[in-house]
Amino acid sequence: MAATTTPPADAPAGRVMRFDGVERALHWVNAALFLALLFTASILYVGPLSAAFGRRELIRQIHVWCGLALPVPLLLAVAGRWGSALRADVRRLNRWDDDDRRWMRSFGRDPFVKLDKFNPGQKLNAAFTVGTMAVMLVTGSVMNWFHYFPVDWRTGATFVHDWLAVIAFVVVVGHIGTALADPDALRGMVRGWVPARWARDRRPRWDYSLRKAPTTRT
Amino acid sequence: MEGTGTPVGRRVFLGMLGVGAAGVLFGAKAQDWMERVLAPLTARDGTGLSTFLPVGRFRIYSVVGDLPHKSAAEYRLDVGGHVQQPLQLTLADLRAMRPTRLTRDFQCVTGWRVHDVHWAGVRLADVLDRAGVKDGARGVVFRSFDGAYTETLTMNQARRADVIVAYEMEGKPVSTAHGGPVRMYVAPMYGYKSCKWLQAIEVTNTNPPRGYWEVRGYDVDGFVGKSNGRDDNPTS
Numbered sequence: 535m536a537a538t539t540t541p542p543a544d545a546p547a548g549r550v551m552r553f554d555g556v557e558r559a560l561h562w563v564n565a566a567l568f569l570a571l572l573f574t575a576s577i578l579y580v581g582p583l584s585a586a587f588g589r590r591e592l593i594r595q596i597h598v599w600c601g602l603a604l605p606v607p608l609l610l611a612v613a614g615r616w617g618s619a620l621r622a623d624v625r626r627l628n629r630w631d632d633d634d635r636r637w638m639r640s641f642g643r644d645p646f647v648k649l650d651k652f653n654p655g656q657k658l659n660a661a662f663t664v665g666t667m668a669v670m671l672v673t674g675s676v677m678n679w680f681h682y683f684p685v686d687w688r689t690g691a692t693f694v695h696d697w698l699a700v701i702a703f704v705v706v707v708g709h710i711g712t713a714l715a716d717p718d719a720l721r722g723m724v725r726g727w728v729p730a731r732w733a734r735d736r737r738p739r740w741d742y743s744l745r746k747a748p749t750t751r752t
Numbered sequence: 753m754e755g756t757g758t759p760v761g762r763r764v765f766l767g768m769l770g771v772g773a774a775g776v777l778f779g780a781k782a783q784d785w786m787e788r789v790l791a792p793l794t795a796r797d798g799t800g801l802s803t804f805l806p807v808g809r810f811r812i813y814s815v816v817g818d819l820p821h822k823s824a825a826e827y828r829l830d831v832g833g834h835v836q837q838p839l840q841l842t843l844a845d846l847r848a849m850r851p852t853r854l855t856r857d858f859q860c861v862t863g864w865r866v867h868d869v870h871w872a873g874v875r876l877a878d879v880l881d882r883a884g885v886k887d888g889a890r891g892v893v894f895r896s897f898d899g900a901y902t903e904t905l906t907m908n909q910a911r912r913a914d915v916i917v918a919y920e921m922e923g924k925p926v927s928t929a930h931g932g933p934v935r936m937y938v939a940p941m942y943g944y945k946s947c948k949w950l951q952a953i954e955v956t957n958t959n960p961p962r963g964y965w966e967v968r969g970y971d972v973d974g975f976v977g978k979s980n981g982r983d984d985n986p987t988s
Binding site for chain 1: 759775814
């Protein structure tokens, strides 16, 4: 239990690497595409905005092209040799243990929960984001190339696309809100590192695993 | 640590794919149910937030780049073709004619439906009578001032009492987004039959050429529930 017996003064006032360059680039390219999609979607969907912006065909084409581009950064980042940190984080985001369930049941208030690198909210957000990308890509394709599908599928795809867009809008707003409420975590995604103190207090099991592999500290 | 624990992320992902696929296959029925159950509730929502939900709302479609705009003052409706007296009507001319009010569901061929929309305008039959349709007329062509959209009706369809040249929707002048200042409203048919941004009405003595969407595969006789392979409840 080296982590808990180390006196605080011994902990360097330093930094802990949280996300490498590939992960940060993926996050921000993805964020830009999501915002572009939500922005163009609002213009296409909200009557007064449609009237104010006009250029409907142009907006529609931007929306479709951003949508088709959406999976590309993720696939590029996860597939190559450069994606080892990302792949390790995907595995961590996928798995839930007892601490995650306790955290979820207490809405993050249970003081005895020891979190790994991600809290369950972040894990849900990651899964929801990838799920949204897949479902939106498929339903959007049915809407765009509706001639090739049964007429009921077009209605169904529009139905799914619309509702998931509304949900995704709420989730993205919530994601930005929680990020702004935790500047240390936000800086982790901007600059790559978090204060060692943040890792120790907020993600103790991740911090402990780092201490066992000191090469990842700076 | 890594590789242990329940793969909740994967389950969320696969669950979303499953729900999404079910939504595509059965969404047409779900949409219909929600329009009937939720739309009356959202209509009473005082906050206005529910207007952003995809229930009971119009989608604004246009086949050209911009929403075409004409002010009420500069608007003119041309009535010509196989008639005795070609007309050019202002909005004031139309408003001076006998008004007709209709309250009907608006059904789109892509599946959405808005219940109980209030329309006001002039019967197309009255406009045609004012111009005096010559013998041997077969159909009517509608042209939009968007420069691209056209629609058609047969003479019998055009004379129906629920086919109007509309200048009011939901108690207000028809907005630009909804095809104003003047648009067609063909109550018994899918939305694509109701030409928005109406510029000209032309009577033909031959079978009218197919309209914008009919060239692209939609049925010429676009009756709700009896065309385009759909079984929606009739609107009129």
